[in-house]
Amino acid sequence: xxxxxxxxxxxxxxxxxxxxxxxxxxxxxxxxxxxxxxxxxxxxxxxxxxxxxxxxxxxxxxxxxxxxxxxx
Numbered sequence: 001x002x003x004x005x006x007x008x009x010x011x012x013x014x015x016x017x018x019x020x021x022x023x024x025x026x027x028x029x030x031x032x033x034x035x036x037x038x039x040x041x042x043x044x045x046x047x048x049x050x051x052x053x054x055x056x057x058x059x060x061x062x063x064x065x066x067x068x069x070x071x072x
Contacts, residue, residue, distance in 0.1 A: 014038055036067035 008028055016032035024030050047059045 034069070036069070 010029040010031055011024075012031045012033065014033055014035045014037075016030060021030055021032075043061060047061060050057060050059050
């Protein structure tokens with residue numbers, strides 16, 4: 001694991017597989033936070049940027065939740 005060799009304290013990702021957690025050998029923190037969970041906070045930032053740069057460009061946001069994970 002290259003992050004461990006680089007002596008990193010934490011590896012933040014949204015695409016970790018089950019067995020990759022064992023590669024950390026308790027020497028690095030693995031934060032597997034998911035695509036939807038991280039991307040949901042950037043959609044408005046990107047929309048604002050597009051509206052500012054392209055004033056005649058229509059920016060529409062979906063209202064469909066595409067997260068395949070349901071938390072109870």
